Amino acid sequence: NYRWIILAVCFFTITFTNGLTLGGLVVFDRELLDYLSEVTGGEVLRQELKLKDAITLWSTAVFAFIAGIIIDRVGVRALMISGMFLLSATFYFYAQSDSLADMYVIHIFQGMVLSMSGMVINVVLISKWFNDNRGLAIGVLLAGTSVGNGIFPQINTYLLTISDGDWRQVMIWLALIPLAYIPVLFAFIKEKPEDVAVKEDNQTSNDFKASSIEGGFTLQQTLRSANFWFLSVMAFCTFYSILAMIGHVFLMLDGEGYSPQISATGVSIIFIGGFIGKVISGKLAEMIGRKIVLVGGVAMMLLGSLLIVSSIFYKNPLLIWIGLMLYGTGWGGLYTLIQLLVADLFGLIAIGKIMGVINIIDTIGGGLGPIITAVIYDSTQNYLLPFLVISALLVIALISSSMLKIDDKAIEQSR
Template identity: 25%
Template sequence: MKKSKVFYGWWIVLGAAIVLAVMGPASVAVANLFQLPVTEEFGISNSQFAISNSLVLGVGIFLSPIISKKLATGNFRLIYSIAVIVYALAYMGFGFAPNIYVFYLLSLLVGFGYTTTTIIPVSMLMNNWFVKKRGLALSLSLSGLGIGGVIFSQILTPLINNVGWRQTYLIYGVIMLVVTLPIVLFVFKPRPELMNLKAYGTEELNVSNKGDKEQTQAKRKQATGTKTGITPFFILLMLGAVLVGLVNNGGLGQFPPVLNSLHGATQGALIISIYSAVGIAGKIILGNINDRYGTVASTIYASVLLVLTYLVMIFAGNFVLAIIMAILFGLGNAIGTVSPPLITSAIYSADDFPKAYGYVQSGVQLGMTVGSLVAASIADFTGTYTVSWIFLAIASALVGLSWVAAYRTSQKHV
């Protein structure tokens, strides 16, 4: 087979970024754009609508290990394609829902689709296609989440206002099918071996920096094997996964109302847009740090940024400090999406990665599901968000400690 000048894995990266830009925001970044019109028509509270979002994320807690295993052992593209169709049809189903209870049922299907078409399969693709530059490939792919959030927030808002929320759900569902399904069917290849290729960097034996040394250790585990099971490093890995979901969604869920109350809707929206935009670059920066300096360095870097984020947030009544907080959060928050598959691949062999990462993503989903609720509940109980921010700063530090300890401990088993 004639070799292309561009390694095919980079086309996988481009396709993954597009898929995530379309599929990811629907269940997270833009989901609440529908809240006001839906609650008004159904005559329900905001919290009743929020149950739908919790169901979407909560599905991943239970299904992530199963889905990860099925994608690894079954027909990857067939499973992926079916999930895209289910996701899109269920999302369109929102537009026909007669009441909130049908919304809840559809949310379970949407949750299945979101879990099966976004971070898990993309992380598996990057792990299969890249040995060298894995962090960069993954971060470029995941940047699609932020880019899609920006694009669809601009598209959906006028659509909801002009054609209504029901038609907008239908339009978004059609976009999912038209854009994503061809990429899954014709661009994605589960493994490079299917194209008589090898993963990027496989043949490079001479390494020159710490990041590459970790990748070499990972290749050794192909033979020796760091098996999945209830080990000390697995427990530490899972603890960090739950905590990283908690600290990420604690901020994402509670920053908007707090910033709006401190600075008003206009300036609050500006601060939110800053950390959303910085977050796109933050993923790429974190992936590059992982490639150049290794898993330990990238984990410490991101967790320190999150600690600083929540400490600065205590003084966010000052607008300048609120801007600084937004920049720190945009850079550090990448740990929630980029780091889980990278720390997992640094610990486990390629064969064990799908099973281990399924559990890790389940932990992240659990933390995300309760993160915003925990932060809000602490504030309600204590009467101030200051305690919430201190709690999340401590939790951010524990993310770094637990994941670094998990990696160090795992090396004794290689």
């Protein structure tokens, strides 16, 4: 069945785009701080370095809605291939960069990559290909973000080790990965089931197309829905929280005296948990209820955050590792549900535009997370207060998720 080939290709696409631009880059922070401090002749603050992470996500927000319009009108294939070419170019020019300003410009283009080949475009494609088993498919797809963000910190740390800390050489090596993957996208990506002569589990592609149209919301109707805003507030708060943690856990553990490999493992633990949460949550939501799984994911993330805060008080490493695993697992579950609920609550008519708007909101939060955490750290020289801010935002997310109105029976009947 061709839709599973589509899922596999999208899985690896999102593994590379997210892993290379987000999780994989944090292990370069120590080398970049040292290099930039050396060339400027003064200390480079973490908030200055972490601004590049925020720029990536804010750039994604700027281009997300435009990408959504293009997706709805002309499809995904050309965008995905162009995004991979651009991703390769960003790593090539990263290796040539000599200043923070150079890096800031590169991260603008990495944000474009996430709009062209990242989460939104892949979720839209999978939603078009999967009517039944959509929850499972989206969960498996989004597990790719955890795989990428989990393995690339380890890969990049290893590459830094064998290159004697030559981060420029490692960037050149990484530029080859998206180039090698472009032929796969060209060969296997199809826009919709009608493009291949197959039938989808007891439904023809025409049946699929009809069911996708019925009950769909326009963008204007969606913006008037309370569910949209509850979902958006939750997305904003949780994206702030996850990207603040991802962006700083390596530096936090490094500051506690852990080796680079152990510090990178802290990042990987979040994404291992995220992988587990993403794989099981989509199908589980369709079995026991979307709201139960969603609220449970936010609650688990909040509990993990509180354990990490406690570890700062009590200097207990066990609390850090347990907290990071809960944090990542909860995030994975709710992240899948956000994408699933966009299709389930608002339909497929304008899914590209709707996901583009939500992507603008959540990436603004995600961009603020690392930079505000860095600003607070630079002023306090401690991660306690910024992590308390994360916990407070997760309380808001928990309240917002509990206010969503979700009728599982009506959703299943509309498919």
